[in-house]
Amino acid sequence: MDQDQKIVLTRRVVLISGTFSAVVALLLILNFWHMKHNEPLESKTIEALVERLASEPDNEELKEEIRSFDLLARKAYFTSQWQVKSGTWLLLIGGIVLAVSLKIYTDLRSRIEEPEKVTEDLLRARANSQYWLMMAGGLILGLSLVAGFLTNDYLEAYQEMGVATESEQQEGDVEMIELFTGQPDTTGDAGLEVSETKNSEVVSETGTGQAPVEESLATATEIRFNREDFKKNQATFRGYMGQGVSYHKNIPENWNGSTGEGIKWKVASSRPGYSSPVIWGDKLFISGGDTQARVVACYNRHNGQLLWEKEVSGIQGSPAAPPRVTDDTGLAAPTMSVDGNRVYAIFATGDVVAFDMNGKQVWGRNLGVPNNHYGHSSSLQVWDNKVIVQYDTNSSGRMLALNTSTGETIWDVERPVHISWASPVLIDVEGKIQVVTTADPYVSGHDLETGAEIWKVEAMMGEVGASVAYGNGLVFATNEYARLVAMEPKAGAEFTWEDDEYLAEASSPVAYNGLLYTATSYGVLVCYDALTGEKKFEKEFNNGFYSSPMIADGKLYIVDMRGVTHILKADASGTIIAEPEMGEGGYAVPAFADGLIYLRGESNLYCIGK
DSSP, X not given: OOHHHHHHHHHHHHHHHHHHHHXXXXXXXXXXXXXXXXXXXXXXHHHHHHXXXXXXXXXXXXXXXXXXXXXXXXXXXXXXXXXXXHXXXXXXXXXXXXXXXXXXXXXXXXXXXXXXXXXXXXXXHHHHHHHHHHHHHHHHHHHHHHHHHHHHTHHHHHHHTTOOOOEEOTTSSEEOOOOOOOOOOOOOSSSSEEEEEEOOOEEOTTSOEEOOSSOOOSEEEEEEOOHHHHHHSOOSTTSGGGSSBOOOOXXXXXXXXXXXXXXXXXXXXXXXXXXXXXXXTTEEEEEEEOSSOEEEEEEETTTOOEEEEEEOOOOTTOOSSOOOOOTTTOSOOSOOEEOSSEEEEEOTTSEEEEEETTSOEEEEEEOOOOOOSSOOOOOOEEETTEEEEEOOOSSOEEEEEEETTTOOEEEEEEESOOOBOOOOEEEEETTEEEEEEEOSSEEEEEETTTOOEEEEEEOOOSSBOOOOEEETTEEEEEOTTSOEEEEOSSTTOOEEEEEOSSOOSSOOOEEETTEEEEEOTTSEEEEEETTTOOEEEEEEOSSOOOSOOEEXXXXXXXXXXXXXXXXXXXXXXXXXXEOOBOSSOBOSOOEEETTEEEEEBSSEEEEEOO
8 A cells, every 4th residue: 555545544444533622522522411301210291291190190101101201201311311321431442542542643744744835834734733623523422421431420410319329448448327226136047046135335336325216125035936927927028038928828719909809908008109018017107208207107917007107217327318210119119028927127318217016116217328320229028136237339239137126237238239229038958048139240159147158150141130039959040131140059050941931020930839920011921840941831911020929828929010019829830819909000029828919019018818
């Protein structure tokens, strides 16, 4: 290639890279301007539809339209974030190519000039033109990069509303300020035992003493319950150990929330929430929350009488204003846990609180407002004097165990994962309890006593919402835009089988009698052979599923978004037994007791049975 051909080639590269950089820069600046003048994740169309819903509260089509608009707005917003990030890198690459090709082009042009024609004025003009060209290009590049990075940071401002999220750790990461320390409960974990615990003053890490919000008597009797007690109650999200299987019998199959058929009682929730009810003995608990207050309510589960409702307050470090959350998550999405002595709740503010069974607040602490663009929704798990908190946020992957008596930290581990909305599940492997969690990119098992990682498998991606299932010695994990996988819960484990046809967005799978059931947000319920992954049946319904399938009395119960409960035989036949309606939208998981089922709708709590 001769000199003239090189000049022509480099001039084309200059023109192409310059045009490319200018177009990308312009798009980034326009995107930045648009994002700054339009509130993210908000829409006047949705606001107008919500105002209309206030006058038409029973309009199910309108509710579905609002959900659809909201989903489109969120997907469009996060797609825009990805485009800005990609555009920033493209602009940087284009700018580098432009600068290099421009330098080569000017060098080639200078070599072919005849010396007698290169005057001082020509050299000065050439230098000036190069100077102003580089200045203009650098200015455009700089403005575009600044716009791109500012746009990427906009979500954090949206999330926090001026409230600090989490303190920096001394090592440079996130630190959780210990509000409570004290003596851990040292009683055993087997059988029904009675131990004496004292509510002494608790001391923070800074050395400042702080008493519990409502200090109980100096000496209190605490009962330690065994596994059979937990099987008799529905103490956590998805029941015993969080595995989605109930051990109760004679569960109802027919009801109608609109006509009252089969409804034993129905009460309105005082505060909204997507958390599921939990049961211990004769008491049923739900949580709720809005921008005014976060509450825990206790009902007599036999007649629906409100026994007590307590507002969560007086917690050191709790934000003055709650963080921004989306409507389909809210401030009270996580399901509580109960152990017969206390009931434990967590909210999107980062507040974790414990009440005794009579409604007295025993302890409370704030873990730092979670850096979560939808709102925190991981439910609590309780076992052996420990409240397990999965706290995976945009800032860090983290899991804690808190002492049920005092709220002090028993262990706190960081994990190499991204944000997750899934909940911890307990499994028994050769007599040792593991805490199994799923997040992008790992499904992992941790020792309940120490929090130490036992195993992990890279399997997930994206926004993980479904918790794992466990059965036949296998852990099952799934997520939309990822895959469905089965694995043994041990170090070095690999996939036993995997599938990518039907993937859940929020609904958690359940394993039972050698079968695995999973449901999608677009209304398909699928059954697999748990050991091989062979598909046994698929059922398509009119509405999608956010609630998770539950097994009770040899039947599968799953509530769709319209509040219809689909009841099938818990086998490989796919036989539908009944499809009773609640009469309002449903997102929570059912709770069961002998002869009864409890459902939480968008506005009301139902007890179904004779």
